[in-house]
Amino acid sequence: MKQYYDFKNIEPKWQQIWEKNGLFRTTEDPDREKFYLLEMFPYPSGKLHMGHVRNYSIGDVIARFLKMRGYNVLHPMGWDSFGLPAENAAIKHGAHPAEWTTRNIAEMRTQLKQLGFSYDWSREVATYSEEYYRWMQWIFIQFFKKGLAYKKENPVNWCPSCQTVLANEQVVEGRCERCSAEVKKKSLSQWYLKITDYADRLLEDLNKLDGWPEKVRTMQRNWIGKSEGAELDFAIKGRTEKLRVFTTRVDTLFGVTYMVLAPEHPYVKTLAAGTIQEKKVADYIEKCARMTDIQRTSTAAEKTGEFLGCYAINPVNEKEVPIYISDYVLMDYGTGAVMGVPAHDERDFEFATRFGLEIIPVVDPEDPDIDVQDLKAAFVAQGNMINSGPYNGMDNVSGIAAITKDLSDQGLGEKMVNFRLRDWLISRQRYWGTPIPMIFCESCGWVPEKEENLPVKLPTDVAFTGKGESPLATSTTFAHVRCPVCGKPARRELDTMDTFLDSSWYYLRYCDAHNDREAFSREKTDYWMAVDQYIGGVEHAILHLLYSRFFTKVFYDLGLCNVEEPFTNLLTQGMVLKDGSKMSKSLGNVVSPEEIIEKYGADTARLFILFASPPEKELEWSDAGVEGSFRFINRVYRLVAEMAEITKGIPPLYRTDGKDDRSLKFVLHQTVKRVTADISERFNFNTAISAMMELVNEMYRYKELEDINVGLLADATDRLVRMLSPFIPHVAEEMWAALGHKESVYLASWPTYDPEALILDTVEVVVQINGKVREHVTVPSGLDRETFTEAVLADPKISVLMNGKQIIKYIAVPDKLLNAVVKA
RNA sequence: GCGGAUAUGGCGGAACUGGCAGACGUGCAGGAUUUAGGUUCCUGUGGAGCAAUCCGUGUGGGUUCGAGUCCCACUAUCCGCACCA
Numbered sequence: 001m002k003q004y005y006d007f008k009n010i011e012p013k014w015q016q017i018w019e020k021n022g023l024f025r026t027t028e029d030p031d032r033e034k035f036y037l038l039e040m041f042p043y044p045s046g047k048l049h050m051g052h053v054r055n056y057s058i059g060d061v062i063a064r065f066l067k068m069r070g071y072n073v074l075h076p077m078g079w080d081s082f083g084l085p086a087e088n089a090a091i092k093h094g095a096h097p098a099e100w101t102t103r104n105i106a107e108m109r110t111q112l113k114q115l116g117f118s119y120d121w122s123r124e125v126a127t128y129s130e131e132y133y134r135w136m137q138w139i140f141i142q143f144f145k146k147g148l149a150y151k152k153e154n155p156v157n158w159c160p161s162c163q164t165v166l167a168n169e170q171v172v173e174g175r176c177e178r179c180s181a182e183v184k185k186k187s188l189s190q191w192y193l194k195i196t197d198y199a200d201r202l203l204e205d206l207n208k209l210d211g212w213p214e215k216v217r218t219m220q221r222n223w224i225g226k227s228e229g230a231e232l233d234f235a236i237k238g239r240t241e242k243l244r245v246f247t248t249r250v251d252t253l254f255g256v257t258y259m260v261l262a263p264e265h266p267y268v269k270t271l272a273a274g275t276i277q278e279k280k281v282a283d284y285i286e287k288c289a290r291m292t293d294i295q296r297t298s299t300a301a302e303k304t305g306e307f308l309g310c311y312a313i314n315p316v317n318e319k320e321v322p323i324y325i326s327d328y329v330l331m332d333y334g335t336g337a338v339m340g341v342p343a344h345d346e347r348d349f350e351f352a353t354r355f356g357l358e359i360i361p362v363v364d365p366e367d368p369d370i371d372v373q374d375l376k377a378a379f380v381a382q383g384n385m386i387n388s389g390p391y392n393g394m395d396n397v398s399g400i401a402a403i404t405k406d407l408s409d410q411g412l413g414e415k416m417v418n419f420r421l422r423d424w425l426i427s428r429q430r431y432w433g434t435p436i437p438m439i440f441c442e443s444c445g446w447v448p449e450k451e452e453n454l455p456v457k458l459p460t461d462v463a464f465t466g467k468g469e470s471p472l473a474t475s476t477t478f479a480h481v482r483c484p485v486c487g488k489p490a491r492r493e494l495d496t497m498d499t500f501l502d503s504s505w506y507y508l509r510y511c512d513a514h515n516d517r518e519a520f521s522r523e524k525t526d527y528w529m530a531v532d533q534y535i536g537g538v539e540h541a542i543l544h545l546l547y548s549r550f551f552t553k554v555f556y557d558l559g560l561c562n563v564e565e566p567f568t569n570l571l572t573q574g575m576v577l578k579d580g581s582k583m584s585k586s587l588g589n590v591v592s593p594e595e596i597i598e599k600y601g602a603d604t605a606r607l608f609i610l611f612a613s614p615p616e617k618e619l620e621w622s623d624a625g626v627e628g629s630f631r632f633i634n635r636v637y638r639l640v641a642e643m644a645e646i647t648k649g650i651p652p653l654y655r656t657d658g659k660d661d662r663s664l665k666f667v668l669h670q671t672v673k674r675v676t677a678d679i680s681e682r683f684n685f686n687t688a689i690s691a692m693m694e695l696v697n698e699m700y701r702y703k704e705l706e707d708i709n710v711g712l713l714a715d716a717t718d719r720l721v722r723m724l725s726p727f728i729p730h731v732a733e734e735m736w737a738a739l740g741h742k743e744s745v746y747l748a749s750w751p752t753y754d755p756e757a758l759i760l761d762t763v764e765v766v767v768q769i770n771g772k773v774r775e776h777v778t779v780p781s782g783l784d785r786e787t788f789t790e791a792v793l794a795d796p797k798i799s800v801l802m803n804g805k806q807i808i809k810y811i812a813v814p815d816k817l818l819n820a821v822v823k824a
Numbered sequence: 825g826c827g828g829a830u831a832u833g834g835c836g837g838a839a840c841u842g843g844c845a846g847a848c849g850u851g852c853a854g855g856a857u858u859u860a861g862g863u864u865c866c867u868g869u870g871g872a873g874c875a876a877u878c879c880g881u882g883u884g885g886g887u888u889c890g891a892g893u894c895c896c897a898c899u900a901u902c903c904g905c906a907c908c909a
Contacts (some may be wrong), residue, residue: 173906215828215904222827222905229909247909260909296907303907328907338909346825347907420908541904611849612836618902620836632849638864677840687838690848697848700865766844771890773844810874811889817843821889 001644001738005637007601011730015113023746024118025074028527032072036528037063038507038567040536040544041078041125044104045085048111049460050576050583050609050621051537053593056571057606058685059535060117064726065679067118068200068211068750074528075118075134076510078104078125082133082499084162084178087432087471091464097432101128113594116729124514127502128432132509134455135519136502137437139551141448142558148194151438151446155264155331156425158186164429165190167498168422169223169543174292180290191436191495192423195550199224199419201564202549211569212618216541223542225420225809226529230404231335232413234259234312237320241267243312249344250407251399254388255362257352258340259312259323260305262331263288268308271323275309281325288327290762296327303328303351315412316403326351334418334444342378349378362387363396424547426498427565431462431471432494440482441490450484456492470494503544504551507531507566523694525561534567541572571683574618576609583621591621603728604630610685610727633731636696636724641701643717644738646710664702665757668716671695672753675723685727692723719751767798768819775801788814 018024026098028034039059042052063075079101086097093100105126112119125132143149157166161181164190170177195202203224206217229248242258261268263285272281284306288296312323321340328347329338339554342352343361352359361372363383370379372386384397385391394402407413427436437449449456459475471495472478483490485608505519512524536544545567552566575582578589596605608629613619655661671691678688699716702708718739725732725745736745760781767775777798779791789812792798806823 218828219904225905225908227908245909249909326907329907330908333908341909345909347909350907417909538903614837617830617837622836622850625836628849635864682840684838686836687848690838693848704865764844767889768843771843771888776844809889811843813843817890819843819889 001641001734003641005634005731007603007731010734011114011116011602014730014733015116017447017733018116018118018744018746019113021744022121023744025122026072026074026120027073028524028799031529032070034074034528034531035071036074036507036531037066038076038510038534040529040540041080041503041506042108043083043085044101044108044230046104046107048108048593050114050591050593052720053115053605054576054609054615054619055535055537055573056112056115056117057609060570060606060729061610061679061685061726062533062535062683063118064729064746065750067746068722068726068748069680070278070749074123074510075120076120076123076125076513077112077117077121078123078506078510079108079127080499080503080506081105081126081128081669082433082496082502084430084432087304090427090432096460098128110411114597115593115606118729123510125506125509125513127434127499127506130457131514131516133434133502135503135509136434136497137449137454138451138519139455139505140434140501141437141451141496142560143193143554144448146554146558148197148554149191150194151189151191153187155185155187156190157183158188159183162430165425165427167425167452167500167543169424169546184292185289190425191438191493192425193550195424195547196419196421198550199226199421200417201553202421202546202805205549205553205565208566209568209570212567213570215544215571216538216572217569219541220242220546223421223546226417227419228412228415228417229398230407231416232315232407234315234339236271236323237251237311237313239271239310241270243267243323243337244335245337245339246416247339249341249400250403250413251391251396252341252344252362252383253314253316253339253386253403254385254391255341255343256314256319256321256339257342257358257360257362258321258355260329260338260340260351261308261323261325262329262336263325263327264331265325265329265336268325271308271310277307277309281306281308284325291327302349304353305351305355307355315407315410322357324351324355325620332422333420343375344378344380346378349375349689359388424498424550426501428498429470430496431458431464433499434502435472436493436795438493439481439483439490440493441486443488444483444490445483447483447485447490453484458496468543470496472496490521495563500543500547504547505555507534507548508555508561513515519560522559522561529561530563530565531567532571533571535571535573537575538572545570547661572613573615576619576621576623580620596626600626601730603633603731607633607689607728611689612686614684614686616683632693632696633728635700636720637731639696640717640721640735641740642703643714644735644740645737654713658707658709660705661709661712662760664698664712664716666760667695667698668719669753672719672723672751673758676750676753679726689727692720695720721745722748722751733753763793763815765815766817767792767801768817769801769805769822771819783814785812785814790810791817792818 038058039055055721063073067073081101086101089100090097099254127343140149157171159166159176159181161179162176166176171183174183203221203226206220209217226361227248229246230246230250231246233242265316272278305324308323308325310323311318311320342348342359344363352538359375361375362385364372364386365379365383382396385394385396391399391402404415435456435458438446439449459472459478461475462471463474464471479491481490481492508520508525511528512520515521548566553564555561556564578591581587583590593605608626611629612625674691675688678684721732721735722745731781762778763781764776767777775797777792777795783791789810808821808823811819
């Protein structure tokens with residue numbers, strides 16, 4: 001062992017040894033308890049950033065810790081390697097996306113290895129490889145055969161900058177989540193996955209996921225957005241069509257004073273046809289069509305709309321109410337038609353006020369401050385029903401049930417549940433993704449490619465223009481095929497899949513990464529699934545995590561796997577900040593992992609990142625903090641080097657009879673206890689590290705004493721190195737070897753603690769007067785309340801303190817404190 | 825507007841079920857080693873005061889022998905959703 005901490009030699013040396021010995025290979029072993037630890041795989045953008053380092057450092061500590069605790073740990077890594085940046089790079093530099101991607105993967109794999117993460121690289125998966133996307137296509141076909149994939153023409157979200165459509169989940173405040181361009185509406189024929197069929201189960205099973213952060217569960221609940229209500233029909237005066245609406249407030253039916261349709265509602269044109277309103281209505285529809293979602297959904301804007309020139313008839317009281325169109329009604333939610341109840345809905349109130357429509361209160365606020373006959377705002381809370389014929393006097397919650405039942409009995413409507421969740425639009429007009437393995441035949445319609453012909457390979461003779469339709473259309477060979485059913489000339493689908501499909505099942509592929517007969521085998525996934533701990537950023541709270549849950553449920557239903565939820569526990573790590581804001585090129589506050597590894601080594605980078613903040617919180621980067629972590633490693637290194645020298649050839653005596661010996665032993669065992677709990681129960685790596693720092697400080701103090709026990713110190717060193725190894729594995733290996741071990745510390749067992757060592761003969765306790773700390777005294781430990789009180793009061797310092805005080809009572813907490821309540 | 829979270833020294837953060845607030849690290853000050861700087865080691869470090877002591881966990885109230893921790897009201901910041909009938 002060198003006299004100084006030479007990380008530049010130590011780190012590559014151990015990385016090579018680990019790799020040569022295949023230390024991190026994992027196989028199924030029914031005799032050992034499995035633990036599937038997964039970190040979100042990266043998009044190979046070029047180089048790792050600090051967010052990656054944080055994510056993977058957290059994972060590696062857990063993986064190595066559990067391995068030492070005897071678990072059979074699956075800890076894989078791979079690449080989410082389809083996607084737009086590769087294609088954009090291709091357009092810019094003329095290289096093929098595959099070249100760019102492969103180069104980046106190589107670079108990032110090297111970096112991950114430089115950081116010493118304990119991945120089983122034999123299971124590496126890359127979504128752009130033919131062996132992966134072949135099974136992606138196979139999975140798509142299973143969805144299609146199950147009726148869960150369909151093609152439909154619909155107004156869709158179109159990103160003019162990415163030149164592709166987007167899923168609802170990928171539109172953030174009306175903008176593309178990738179490039180922030182304003183999303184436009186465009187009517188296109190696209191492939192969808194029927195995630196709405198699973199809405200109820202996706203919602204319901206969130207309750208089971210108690211290992212997930214509440215925040216993520218709430219976000220998914222809101223996204224799925226279940227609302228229970230009723231659908232009912234309004235007749236249209238002078239026409240045969242019925243107008244169907246969805247409402248959650250059927251109790252307010254007597255308060256309906258108008259109807260309003262979405263501008264895209266199919267009835268709009270026929271209802272307005274021939275009326276004097278026709279022109280105005282047409283103009284309004286056109287104006288809406290031109291607006292972006294941002295403009296249209298702005299709550300700040302005043303309500304607009306147009307009278308259609310005809311009337312609807314309220315089924316409960318035959319009241320005739322005017323029908324309007326307005327852009328505040330969305331065509332793709334509910335029925336695209338709404339009954340307007342201005343008295344009890346804020347939006348309707350606003351609309352009615354704007355257009356001078358009647359406001360009829362039907363729920364009594366029973367509040368002296370509110371004049372029911374002259375509402376200043378919609379009253380949305382609960383109350384008793386008024387102006388509602390036979391329902392008057394009923395509380396409105398019961399009213400919902402009563403009216404729904406009556407409507408249902410008369411065949412006028414029924415109970416209905418609606419979800420905000422829409423089907424998942426998965427077609428992308430881009431090249432760098434999995435080709436959708438579907439073929440259109442004039443006689444047979446859409447049919448899947450034969451499974452034995454998979455993969456449908458991405459053609460290489462394409463032009464990357466970044467404009468217009470899918471680049472696959474520019475291939476001269478790709479589109480033309482024979483129909484797999486009837487053999488007639490047919491054409492292939494030219495769009496590729498959203499890359500979120502690729503990442504919706506990669507965790508299953510890791511279990512069986514090189515299977516060329518199946519996507520993954522039941523045998524392997526039965527052993528490994530579900531993922532016991534998943535770690536990644538919150539930014540995936542909805543998209544990736546919801547889609548993966550959906551896929552898993554479909555697989556379960558198809559008998560492809562034995563779990564209904566893929567991720568039992570989820571840890572969402574916080575962002576890495578510098579100077580208070582997210583690291584970004586534009587702000588110029590990026591610290592690259594490369595430069596830190598170069599200057600201090602991977603162990604320091606890992607240690608700092610885990611020490612600076614608990615994992616789920618944001619982490620403020622600090623150069624001084626990095627120095628501190630580096631100093632700590634040096635301090636440990638010197639201590640171990642000295643110990644290795646002292647204990648060389650001498651069988652160390654073990655003795656704990658002195659006061660200092662006992663106290664070091666106490667600190668040692670307490671540290672083992674704390675570090676174990678901090679890692680396994682709370683993922684508080686920062687406090688685990690600080691506990692080990694305290695132990696090191698204690699060891700330094702002990703080492704300088706005159707009469708020290710080398711055996712005890714050697715024991716402390718041994719346990720310390722094992723505890724440090726998940727955090728700083730390279731230098732831990734170096735120290736472990738120097739202490740005379742032949743086998744990797746990765747294979748050593750996690751240290752245990754002796755509960756006996758945590759029991760002290762005497763304890764220092766606090767003496768308070770009226771809750772304020774006045775004195776400290778040392779008394780024997782383990783006394784009962786009464787003897788404890790006596791022992792404390794027997795101390796001369798305390799008798800002086802209590803002298804002349806009027807004691808009302810003592811509150812005693814043995815081994816902790818004594819509080820005297822005295823008269824003021 | 826709705827939902828969620830957070831608020832503790834100069835800074836990052838500790839304080840498990842109410843029981844010594846500020847562990848650990850950083851920064852700063854001083855000392856030792858060194859020709860010097862750096863490294864390393866040691867000491868001090870919430871504020872006020874010579875001191876005894878007093879004041880201190882976003883603000884205001886409350887419960888309790890005792891509150892950073894529990895309850896009520898509020899403020900600020902961050903995140904998510906946002907015309908979903």
